[in-house]
Amino acid sequence: MQPGLSFEQAPPFSAPLRFFLTAPLFAILAALLLLYEGPQALASRWAPPALALTHLLTLGFMAMVMMGAMLQMLPVVAGSRVPKPLLVASAVHATLTAGALALAFGLLLLSPPLLRIAAVVLGACFLVFIVAAGYSVAKAPAGSATVIAMALALAALAVTVGLGVMLASALGGAGLSISIPRMTDLHLGWGLLGWVGLLVIGVAYQVVPMFQMTPPYPRIMANWLAKTLFALLALWSAAGILLGDSVPWVALGLEFLAAAGFVLFALATLRLQRQRKRRQTDATTLFWRTGMASIIACALLWSAARLAPALAEDRAYSLLLGVVALYGFGFAVINGMLYKIVPFLAWFHLQSMAPGRSTIPNVKEILPDAAALRQLWAYWAAGGLLIAAAAWPEPFAYPAGIALAVSSAWLWANLMSCRRIYRSTLAALARETAGAIPDAARGS
Amino acid sequence: MATISQFMTDNHHHCDDLFAAAENAAGDGDWAACAGQFRKFADAMEHHFGMEETVLFPAFEQQTGMTMGPTEVMRSEHAQMRGVLKRLADAVAQKNANAYLGNSETLLILMQQHNIKEESVLYPMTDQSLGSRSGELIGRMAEMSKAA
Numbered sequence: 027m028q029p030g031l032s033f034e035q036a037p038p039f040s041a042p043l044r045f046f047l048t049a050p051l052f053a054i055l056a057a058l059l060l061l062y063e064g065p066q067a068l069a070s071r072w073a074p075p076a077l078a079l080t081h082l083l084t085l086g087f088m089a090m091v092m093m094g095a096m097l098q099m100l101p102v103v104a105g106s107r108v109p110k111p112l113l114v115a116s117a118v119h120a121t122l123t124a125g126a127l128a129l130a131f132g133l134l135l136l137s138p139p140l141l142r143i144a145a146v147v148l149g150a151c152f153l154v155f156i157v158a159a160g161y162s163v164a165k166a167p168a169g170s171a172t173v174i175a176m177a178l179a180l181a182a183l184a185v186t187v188g189l190g191v192m193l194a195s196a197l198g199g200a201g202l203s204i205s206i207p208r209m210t211d212l213h214l215g216w217g218l219l220g221w222v223g224l225l226v227i228g229v230a231y232q233v234v235p236m237f238q239m240t241p242p243y244p245r246i247m248a249n250w251l252a253k254t255l256f257a258l259l260a261l262w263s264a265a266g267i268l269l270g271d272s273v274p275w276v277a278l279g280l281e282f283l284a285a286a287g288f289v290l291f292a293l294a295t296l297r298l299q300r301q302r303k304r305r306q307t308d309a310t311t312l313f314w315r316t317g318m319a320s321i322i323a324c325a326l327l328w329s330a331a332r333l334a335p336a337l338a339e340d341r342a343y344s345l346l347l348g349v350v351a352l353y354g355f356g357f358a359v360i361n362g363m364l365y366k367i368v369p370f371l372a373w374f375h376l377q378s379m380a381p382g383r384s385t386i387p388n389v390k391e392i393l394p395d396a397a398a399l400r401q402l403w404a405y406w407a408a409g410g411l412l413i414a415a416a417a418w419p420e421p422f423a424y425p426a427g428i429a430l431a432v433s434s435a436w437l438w439a440n441l442m443s444c445r446r447i448y449r450s451t452l453a454a455l456a457r458e459t460a461g462a463i464p465d466a467a468r469g470s
Numbered sequence: 471m472a473t474i475s476q477f478m479t480d481n482h483h484h485c486d487d488l489f490a491a492a493e494n495a496a497g498d499g500d501w502a503a504c505a506g507q508f509r510k511f512a513d514a515m516e517h518h519f520g521m522e523e524t525v526l527f528p529a530f531e532q533q534t535g536m537t538m539g540p541t542e543v544m545r546s547e548h549a550q551m552r553g554v555l556k557r558l559a560d561a562v563a564q565k566n567a568n569a570y571l572g573n574s575e576t577l578l579i580l581m582q583q584h585n586i587k588e589e590s591v592l593y594p595m596t597d598q599s600l601g602s603r604s605g606e607l608i609g610r611m612a613e614m615s616k617a618a
Binding site: 102103105167170232236237239303304305306366370373374377378381384388389390391 | 486487489490491493494497549550553554557568569571572573575576578579580582583586587590591594595
């Protein structure tokens with residue numbers, strides 16, 4: 027069969043599900059770390075517990091779901107298969123789990139051996155993922171706006187990981203002469219704005235019109251925004267490396283343009299959602315709105331710090347920006363997407379094993395709206411308390427830790443209940459057909 | 471002149487509009503309106519499947535020789551969607567809002583990921599392989615909507 031023509035390559039349910047069920051456990055671990063360390067975890071963005079917390083959330087939660095979902099989505103949106111999907115999923119999941127733990131504890135304990143192990147294991151993990159996903163993107167027959175944004179997000183991921191491996195190696199005792207603060211800014215710029223930002227934009231082009239039946243994004247935005255943001259990131263990096271701090275307005279101007287681009291995307295998304303044809307407002311839509319509002323909040327906070335340099339000097343500023351960007355934006359969109367992806371995949375795998383069987387629960391029987399909405403309230407509470415804790419760690423670090431643990435455990439419980447219903451339906455189907463379920467269906 | 475892609479994509483959007491109208495009526499508990507809207511939606515879906523299964527897919531298969539390729543997968547997804555449509559019809563008959571909304575959410579995702587595959591991969595392929603016959607094929611499919 028020619029490349030690009032094979033539609034029937036959905037990997038087994040266990041391939042993506044392992045990512046989605048592991049991710050909330052990392053968020054719970056981040057909450058436990060915050061509770062263990064207390065207010066000193068938020069003493070500054072450079073505090074070892076803050077760095078460990080950040081990587082438990084970015085690698086253990088966000089990248090975990092993003093990579094699992096991308097392996098699942100690529101065959102649909104790019105129309106081309108990911109090579110050896112089950113093998114790639116197993117290898118990426120195992121190395122990401124081990125590597126994220128090694129890095130978080132390496133940063134927390136400032137342990138050179140753990141940091142060196144993390145650099146090697148995570149380097150291998152992302153190499154496998156980028157090669158597999160990059161192969162699928164390169165084979166995509168038509169370069170849709172989504173596929174282009176995904177390709178750029180993958181390139182940004184490669185830069186993020188390259189910088190991250192260098193940073194971990196430098197902290198792990200390798201004799202690299204690099205400026206740690208400058209490399210860190212580049213690393214988080216490419217990770218957050220490039221990999222997370224561009225992937226969310228690319229996915230939004232498909233799923234925002236699709237789930238709520240809104241008009242499509244403006245054509246000029248779909249065609250140009252991701253490419254422009256990627257170019258701005260590249261110019262910003264070059265300016266930082268070549269000019270240093272000698273001509274500050276160059277970096278400032280580029281940062282302003284990138285912020286404006288993300289704000290335009292957030293405003294366009296909120297506007298499209300107001301024009302939706304489906305009137306039902308579900309948890310996923312509210313999670314997306316939270317994420318878009320957080321983009322705007324980040325841009326306002328960043329602008330305020332440019333106008334009032336005293337704010338930029340404040341300990342709380344970069345922590346606040348980090349909380350709103352990571353938990354308010356990235357975590358929210360991902361949490362919301364899990365509620366669409368997991369119930370649908372459970373339904374899809376069940377019905378493909380027993381086509382037309384009326385005993386298969388629909389997606390809202392697999393995950394009731396009410397369960398998702400209740401967890402959304404817990405997420406909002408955790409978000410509010412984390413923002414308060416970034417500003418005033420002393421009274422708020424412990425309540426924020428508890429709220430983050432509750433919200434993340436609730437998310438995990440909701441996803442586990444999807445798996446429980448999947449398994450019990452599978453068992454019921456097997457009883458009906460006297461054990462005639464194929465082996466591939468088991469074990470997920 | 472319209473391409474096959476444009477013609478078929480417009481028809482997807484037509485189905486989307488009817489889907490939303492029927493679901494909104496079910497959400498409001500207005501079963502008289504829902505019954506009418508659902509009938510229109512189900513007819514539009516069946517008509518779209520029919521255009522593909524009797525005109526577009528056979529022409530594509532004949533031109534390219536690929537009978538077990540993408541068109542076969544699209545046919546099997548049509549069968550999945552027909553299954554969910556049947557359960558929606560049952561929900562309308564029983565005036566059961568929970569069953570309707572749960573099955574319409576299921577159908578929505580199934581339908582949209584199917585449309586993405588068609589619009590981003592299969593339809594552009596039909597434009598390429600059947601471009602010279604697009605006027606005739608679109609004409610035959612448009613005739614079907616008059617007959618329906």
